[in-house]
Amino acid sequence: MIRALVYVDPDLSSSIALRYTCQLAGMFEMEIQAIHAHEPEAHAHTGWARRTWEKIQLEESKKEIEQLLTAEKQFCPVSIQPIVVAGDPKKEIQEHLEKGGYDLFVEGIRRPLSTKNLAKKLQSSLYQTAPCPILLVQNLTPLNKVLLVIRERPTTKALLSMFSNLFKGAKWSLDAVIPEFLAQSVGDDEAQEVLKECGYEVENIHRIKTISEIEKLSDYGLVAIGVNRGKKDKGPLVEFVQYLPSPILFCWA
Structure with a gap:
């Protein structure tokens, strides 16, 4: 069985990445786990007020991701509850890849790709240390060849x-x-x-x-x-x- 971790945001590129991963799941036995990391916005308050604000933001993120997965269910039945955490996305992905024993990491990306952004991605700590292959999905294409x-x-x-x-x-x-x-x-x-x-x-x-x-x-x-x-x-x-x-x-x- 292939265990795949798929990063999702509430956007089109994540929908495409999910649908493409489910094409793979139609060919192989796969377990698909969705993950989203919400990076808390800057807030003037501290202490209890800040923690309350961050909790509200995290709950909103959970709702958005659940709505995305519900909308994609007819194309991609993700049976596992999504992991939604607060923190830096790259660090959270890296930590879950290392601890979860995943075989594949999948993320969507918007086109057109710029040389600068792609080079930066390939040299990022995530791409340089990921314990598994990374699948970068930019278009939903049939898996014919x-x-x-x-x-x-x-x-x-x-x-x-x-x-x-x-x-x-x-x-x-x-x-x-x-x-x-x-x-x-x-x-x-x-x-x-x-x-x-x-x-x-x-x-x-x-x-x-x-x-x-x-x-x-x-x-x-x-x-x-x-x-x-x-x-x-x-x-x-x-x-x-x-x-x-x-x-x-x-x-x-």
Whole structure:
């Protein structure tokens, strides 16, 4: 069973993330847990008055999240009561991921993605230390085909290992892509060799030379990519991810 933690706000991007996660739940046995962290607004009062004000804010947040989940029930029956807490969202997510033993973290994001915000997200403490893959959902796409991004051998092997562990026994329709503009891109023969070593067979291997060719990759329901932690994995990689229209699964190398 895949245990997924899905971050929700009362907005459209969270609705899309929930619906997409439930598409996955239709293919795999999954337990979906929604979480929302309300960061208390600044308030002039202290002591009892402040605590009362923060309690009111938290109750309002709970109502909004419950309304969201009720509205999404026909698309995504989240059976577990949502976790709604007061605090910094990144810290609360990190704490629950570490303590809860989740296999996947999912969050929605609004398009268009800016290079600056995406680079900041990839370098955030949450993305740098999350104990599981992170699925970033920007569009609700049908899960008809998966694209694996082939980078240098160690990063690609880490991606394929994490992908296999998450989606055990999955019968995906798989393609691969080699973005030549990323550092240390591999040749077709080496890509086939790495895929074979990890037990993967793909139908097609695409090779793209420039960012502008990303539009050729618009038909995939999921794109999985390995990301090097502890390094400023940005520049061409961030631009590549920025222009992908599909949900993106980040696996850590």
